[in-house]
Every structure is written in structure tokens, then in C-alpha cells.
Amino acid sequence: VLHIDLVITGCSDSDGLNMYGLDGEEMWYADFNKGEGVMPLPPFADPFTYPGAYEGAVGNQGICKANLATCIKAYKNPEE
DSSP states (O other): OOOOOOEEEOOOSSEEEEEEEEEEEEEEEEEEEEEEEOOOOOOGGGGOOOHHHHHHHHHHHHHHHHHHHHHHHHHHHHOO
């Protein structure tokens, strides 16, 4: 394995996360409070862009929250 590529998407009732990483370094994350994607790399690291990544992250949060609501409902009253 030359590189380890990582994508994390998650949510809770009050928060959400969408992050891309490479080899243990955070490459990009969605800042839902500011409404934008953030590239935390310094300029000398030759940063690049993820076109449409923030919009995709917002869509993924909608799916995650819908799945969370379904799971909460299903596990509160499971069939016997």
C-alpha cells in the first residue's frame, strides 16, 4: 500500500462531519457553520480543489440525518 485515502461522513441530531484525508493528514473538510469547504494545508503543500465537494457534503448530511431518524425510530420500538 503506497497511500491511505480516507473519507469520513457522519452526523448526529445536532452536528455533522465530512472530511477527506490522505496518509494521516486532513486534506479537506466541510465547515457547516461557515457554509464552505476548508483546505487546511499550507500554500507550500501545493493545495488543490475539490469542485462540488461542499455541495456533496450537504447532500450527504441530508441522507445521514434521514437514516439516523429511521434508526432511532426502529430501535425505540423493535419488533419482538
